[in-house]
Amino acid sequence: MQQLTSRRDFANIINERNYKIVVEVGVGNGGFSRYLLESCSGITLFSIDPWEGVDSRPGGKQKTYEKLAKYDTRSKILDLKSVEGSQQFEDLSIDFVYIDSDHSFDAVKQDLACWWPKIKLSGIMAGHDYDLRQSGVIKAVDNWTIEHHQEMGQNRNKRY
Ligand SMILES: C[S@@+](CC[C@H](N)C(=O)[O-])C[C@H]1O[C@@H](n2cnc3c(N)ncnc32)[C@H](O)[C@@H]1O
Secondary structure, three states: OOOOOOOHHHHHHHHHHOOOOOEEEOOOOOOOHHHHHHHHOOOOOEEOOOOOOOOOOOHHHHHHHHHHHHHHHHEEEEEOOOOHHHHHOOOOEEEEEEEEEOOOHHHHHHHHHHHHHEEEEEEEEOOOOOOOOOOOHHHHHHHHHOOOOOOOEEEEEEEO
16 A cells, blocks of 8 residues: 555545545544545545544534535435444445544454455555554554454554
């Protein structure tokens, strides 16, 4: 995979590969969902967040609905937790998933397990905050890549 300088570079990859079905898990106030919809005109984006519990943002749900309304049928907002959200998809049906939800070890482990089967063989599973040493992200991702014999690409500051 090409070297990324920022997570915004994912938009170029999505466009270059003509990806269509994209998912963001953990949406916050909807800023990155909006960026993806604005930058990638060919995608349908599923934005998944329960907007409650770990790291939830006050008013995040309403802000997300407001930000994404203009994208009409290209934007599907699912008010669900990650695992329940993943159950809405067939196996091998998603081109690109971006995981940025609960960063505890158990939650990341569960996220990787439930989203991986949903990704097409030509797709990408990506996420945020691999640099957060106090979180469970690094350990969960490292364990997963070893168990699944997968390569992980990172940007220079190891964040994405
Ligand atoms: C760091 S914020 C996401 C920021 C967003 N990705 C962005 O770049 O603007 C983390 C989000 O994860 C959500 N979250 C927490 N637990 C979750 C879960 N089990 N499934 C999905 N989302 C979850 C929180 O509600 C919060 O909105």
